[in-house]
Amino acid sequence: MEIITDIIADNSVEKEYSRKISLGHRKKYAQFFTPYTVANLMAQWLLGNKKLKTVLEPAFGLGIFSRALITQQSDIDIKGFEVDETIFSEANSTFAGIENVQLLLKDYINNDWDNKYDGIICNPPYFKFHDYDNKTTIKEIESRLKVKLNGFTNLYTLFLLKSISQLNPNGRIAYIIPSEFLNADYGKLVKASLIKSKTLRHIIVFNFKENVFDDVLTTACILLCSNDNNYQKIKFSSISKLDELETIRNYISAYPTETNTGLTFAMNELNPEIKWRKYYQIQNGIRYKNLIPFSNVAKVVRGIATGANEYFTFSKSKAIEKGIGEKYLRPCICKAIDVKGNFFTMDNFQKLVNTDRQAYLLNAVGAKNDNVIKYIELGEKTGIDKKYLTACRTPWFSLENRPPSPIWVSVFNRSGLKFIRNEANISNLTTFHCVYPVQSSLFDNINVDVLFAYLLTDIAREIFEDNSREYGNGLQKFEPNDLNKAMMLDLSVLDKETEMEILKLYNKYRETVLKEIPDETLVDSINEIFRNKYCLY
Ligand SMILES: C[S@@+](CC[C@H](N)C(=O)[O-])C[C@H]1O[C@@H](n2cnc3c(N)ncnc32)[C@H](O)[C@@H]1O
Incomplete structure (x- = not known):
């Protein structure tokens, strides 16, 4: 088998790109790059499928996974998706002349649903639900996969759900994603899919003192999945140093032969409804x-949500200015910073009032007082009554009970x-x-x-x-x-x-x-x- 030698087998392409392109642009597209050693390990998992011919890289970036793959096996056809033109053109020049890598400037979620692959390898974009068009994307996934998703779902879990549905028999997935979904409500469905599809084999949770990704505030995990018949045992490993990845390398080369890596569970022992921390961390x-x-x-x-803190909270001077007496104000702690120790006494409260901190909430239901009525009218004039929370209350200025x-x-x-x-x-x-x-x-x-x-x-x-x-x-x-x-x-x-x-x-x-x-x-x-x-x- 011919090995392509002029492929860059380290992170220098990513480093050069990060030097040239602003952090603002990289953040906009969630461009945080996989360390080459990690990419290489994940590539090895895919290469363990001896019939590996077709590979998908759904969030291509500069193609670190493709580079790690083709330095080891050149006769594979790789398809990559990327949405950012800037990184796409960089990637095109890095892969110029390498015909078995096909790059598409297209969004992964809305394309390619009918194709299946022998290997899918990815570090998907990390976007919280409010950072991407979650309504359209979630709808697309729901109608394609016939599932009901939590609206708070992070984009990376949607990438994973789609990829699980695109595996050929014996096909393998290696994903590196934040470990947050393992212990968050929105992760339940993904965990259930990993179990239902019988593809999950190993979750390696990074528990590094420093972040694996330089500038992103997440802890990561690698998921290894395989669409074969060896679904009886699921492994969880927790890794605190990069050199511990060696044990994972051993697991990969021995697979499906059992090694004593990590903690092992039967598929039916895993409960998608609970936090999976208990499977990899000593409780x-x-x-x-x-x-x-x-x-x-x-x-x-949870504490009281007003829906418009600025309007509903009062300091002493604001109360005097608006002519609103204590009868219509409920003493309340508004900011964590106002509480110093583990005990909050009446004296502490009085100090807040005297230093003119926000220490009251408007309590106006049933009030006949002119000034209170005027303040309510002000709220209506400025649209406070139409806000998300206030609009569902009757009257709109009532407080949660x-x-x-x-x-x-x-x-x-x-x-x-x-x-x-x-x-x-x-x-x-x-x-x-x-x-x-x-x-x-x-x-x-x-x-x-x-x-x-x-x-x-x-x-x-x-x-x-x-x-x-x-x-x-x-x-x-x-x-x-x-x-x-x-x-x-x-x-x-x-x-x-x-x-x-x-x-x-x-x-x-x-x-x-x-x-x-x-x-x-x-x-x-x-x-x-x-x-x-x-x-x-
Ligand atoms: C976290 S980076 C990973 C890059 C590279 N694979 C790596 O591991 O170093 C995610 C990449 O996905 C791209 N991306 C973001 N949204 C996408 C989408 N909907 N479809 C395809 N690619 C997307 C970003 O521009 C970015 O290059």
């Missing part, structure tokens, strides 16, 4: 006994989950979720302070983390249901004496926080009490 919760669902003890719901919750939890955090005891008993916008302890006969003796003491500990955070969403670079997000579905230690098994000990430490900690000299060793001591009582090893 923190398994280290503890007496775990119960958090939802047994508390319910988490959400009483203040005794505990808040931060939504998006770099340093992990943060719980706040709302001692001021005020409302909160969506910057926090509300945590309401459950009032049931089983748990009516749950002491909110003991619960909160637990929520302050590292153990609580670790166990919640089993259910977080990842946004790369250590950024975590918790939707209310991630917390509702998470586990916690069962505090009802604590004896009275231990409970008192915890409360003593907790009260001391509270005092130090209020004096603005927080003594974290007190929380560490609470953590230790829980560790001694619940840790299995």
Whole structure:
């Protein structure tokens, strides 16, 4: 077999392109390039199909996968799709004279539905639902594949869904995509398709300290799929260093012979409805006994969404200017930055008011006061009543019926989950979720302070983390249901004496926080009490 030698077998083409073309342009088309070593590994998976003749590269870029393929096997016909003219013309000159690579300046999603391939290899564009024409694209995929998609679906999962439908018998797929879909709601359908098509073989999750893609905020994973009969075993590997890719290389060369790479599951063991993190990451919760669902003890719901914060929120001076009295204003925390420690007291609230922070929400339903009526008319004149959320409410300026919750939890955090005891008993916008302890006969003796003491500990955070969403670079997000579905230690098994000990430490900690000299060793001591009582090893 003839090997083409003047093909560039490294990332120099991509580097040169990134130097020449602005970041703005590259971002517009999601042009983040695959490291050559990774592309090469993925190419090897395709080459493992001994009958590999036709290959599709749906998001061609500068054709790194095609380069990796044809340096190893030249007698394959490759078709590439690309939508950006700039990169397309660069790619054309890189592949000039190589006749078995056919490049099309066309969108992948809307073309080529009737063709099937022996190999499909791709690093698809990463676009959130609001960054591409999601309505038309989703409709196209839904009508072609007869599926119902979540409107929040990211474009990369649509590429994958289409590619799964374009495999010849024994055909193989290698995709590199963000690992987000493994643990996000919009990923359920893709996971179900990977199972239903019986093509999924191996998911390799990158857990690198640095990003694989230089300037994009995602963690990545490689999917290896094959349309053959060896669908009994699915592997999950988690890789933290590039040189660990060697184990994957071994898996690929041995396939379908079993190797001891990663964690292995039977196809019917995989549940598309749950977060797949549990298949590739050691769960923190398994280290503890007496775990119960958090939802047994508390319910988490999102904070108040006004639909027009600028209009609905008030500072003291705005209230004076508009002549609106406290009777028509509901105390409310509007910004996360206004809460410093883990306790939010009436004093803290008063300070916000006195420093003229937004600390109130308009509460105007049923008001007969002239100034309030004037302010409502102003809202109507400026179209606030026609906004997405306000238009569905009656009257449009009514607030969501959400009483203040005794505990808040931060939504998006770099340093992990943060719980706040709302001692001021005020409302909160969506910057926090509300945590309401459950009032049931089983748990009516749950002491909110003991619960909160637990929520302050590292153990609580670790166990919640089993259910977080990842946004790369250590950024975590918790939707209310991630917390509702998470586990916690069962505090009802604590004896009275231990409970008192915890409360003593907790009260001391509270005092130090209020004096603005927080003594974290007190929380560490609470953590230790829980560790001694619940840790299995
Ligand atoms: C993440 S880059 C990957 C490039 C290259 N395959 C690599 O791995 O280095 C995605 C490429 O897909 C192209 N692209 C974006 N939307 C597309 C679409 N709808 N159809 C085909 N290509 C698309 C972008 O212009 C970009 O070059």
